[in-house]
Amino acid sequence: MRYLTKDIAASFKHPEFWALSSWLDIVVRYRRSSLGLFWLVLPAVIYIWGLGGFFAHIAGTPLFKFAAHVAIGYAVFRVLSTVIVESTTAFASSSAFIMDGHVRLTDFMLRVIAKALFYFVASLPVVAIALAIYPDLHWTGVFLSVPSMTLIIFNVFWIGVVFGLVGARFPDMSQFIGNIFMFAFLLTPIIWRADGMPADSLRGMLMRINPLFHMVELVRAPMLGERIEMLTFYYMGILTIAGWMAAVFAYRRYARFVPIWI
Template identity: 50%
Template sequence: MQVQADAPGHIAPPAPGRLWRELAASLRNPEFWLLTSWLDILVRARRSYLGPVWLLMPSLVYVFGLGSFFASLHGRTMVEFAAYVALGAIVFRTLMSAVIGSASVFNASRAFIMDGHMRLTDYLLESLAKALFDVLMFVPVTVVALVIHPGIEVPGLLLAVPTTLLILVNVLWVGVVFSLVGARFPDFAQLISNVSVFIFLLTPIIWYPEMAPPESLRGQFMRLNPFYHLVALFRSPILGTEVEAMSYWYVGVMTVVGLVVATVLYRRYARFVPLWI
């Protein structure tokens, strides 16, 4: 790999384009992206009286606010419905936070990127780390919901570990693709943010998939939604419900194709990011 001398005694990094090599280098040197993402979260809560405790509020609202309201509409008890909402919300929050954050990450880091001495993957991992830190605030409420649920499947909990890794792999390739698109089209982040409400309602988090049978139009829309399949793979084994065979095929093909697309797009377009922003 060729490098260019930027100044006496300083070596500038090569032009970006090799996604996995740059990701490996960023993971070996997490000081920048890991610390920066954590400090950003602390700064956001610094001036409030409750501080980081406010980060627990979204999970409480999702699980015990929306959950208590919609449980009665479905004829379920809050004890039963809380775990259903919590497991769906934690997956949806992981994916949507990563999607929205990555779509604007390069534009938000413009000053640092134009300096030219950091890898683009550092900023991408910073965005994904912020999303994961936020999602960790869902874990305490989710644990409470699982404890009070009467029928949790232990094998399903064990299966949640590899499923979580699969979700994170999809978060990674989506972050790569959406960060590049967001750098080229600055309005893309706003579009995704506005569409997120529709995607939430289209994903069975506060309602059951049985309400949208496959032969119906809304059932077809739901099954085209990747969030539905990832939520189903994570939640259904824990609650002891069956996962549609289509979900395994959908997620498997999406993961492979997504990784290939992310690799190709990064190799082709990462070098143009400083020009776009």
């Protein structure tokens, strides 16, 4: 029987496997390309200045005001989407290690999370440029974004565990989640503003049911001087507690079956 908190503590105590392997995965993936590790930055440039500029023009908003909105939303969303999508195949793609006796599954979850955070750090220079040209940047909100992002990462742990176990049991989950996130990106206010969706409208209700919206807003709104709805605080509190309870239970109950499932 595996205990989640015990395995997480052991993984942090011995980070050699997951920290090094996550970095090697990125290096091996890009070392033969002409642009090399610049590919880590390029998606942020395309989304923030390309897609962001396009939708800023449609909305009639100056890019220097809209770029920061897109930049922060994209950076947070990418962390969440990378962890959720890749965690569904984390155990299956590491089956050789698991079959060889490496049964501390949190190492493979941290490997996915570390890779997502590498992508996040790589996008920060592009995000910083967008923030630098934003006219109403709130520095208090910038400092508040650190504990907000810490809370997001704290939630990312249980998300990775739950989706990792479900993905190990149901191999088709990765395809399903990949397609769902194409819709989730449009449902989350990354390239549009949340204040255009009243709470009593259908689209407004769908947006507020979406947990990705609340996670993005928790980091972005204070930085841009925007108000955070009280619903977001309640939502994140319940989500964090319920999510960790579900992850602890699922890991204790089903982690031992992963070698059989994969």
